[in-house]
Amino acid sequence: MAMTHYQQATKRTELPSMGVEGSNAFLADLAISEDPDKTIVGGFFRMEKSDKPLVYTYTYHEMKIIVEGEMIISDETGQEVHARAGDVFYFPKGSVITFQSPSVGLGFFCGQRREGEA
Known part of the structure; x- marks a missing residue:
């Protein structure tokens, strides 16, 4: 099977609003696996x-x-991180995570879900 290359993806991906009133959060799925048993989705969150x-x-x-x-980024335990480029996070199923930004931040995600389930 051939690989897929998304050249300069951070520069060309249009991110639609997540539709949460008062929150400037944007998300788009970019790559979706075709494995029906272990589907993963990758994309960008701003x-x-x-x-x-x-x-x-x-x-x-x-x-x-x-x-x-x-x-x-903070969780329901009270842990809070001022995240910058290069920081990596794992969010387990069931966690409640709060996102905010003093300016703007862009993240790449890979989730164990189907397309559009975010």
Whole structure:
């Protein structure tokens, strides 16, 4: 099987709003596996400074790496990280994660879910 190459993906991917009022959160699935038993999805998530943070409950396992900018990411235990480019996160299924940004941040994610289930 041939690989797929997404040249300069961070520069050309249009990210639609996640539709959370007051929160400037944007997400787009980019690559989706074709394995029906172990589907994974990869794509980009952008958080911009906004009045309201994004609080997200994960119904699947996900890994995220911050590729540009900065985000403040916290969980339901009170742990909070001021994330910058190069920081990697694992969000287990069932975790409640809060995303915000003092400016703007872009992350790449890989989640164990089907396309459009975020």
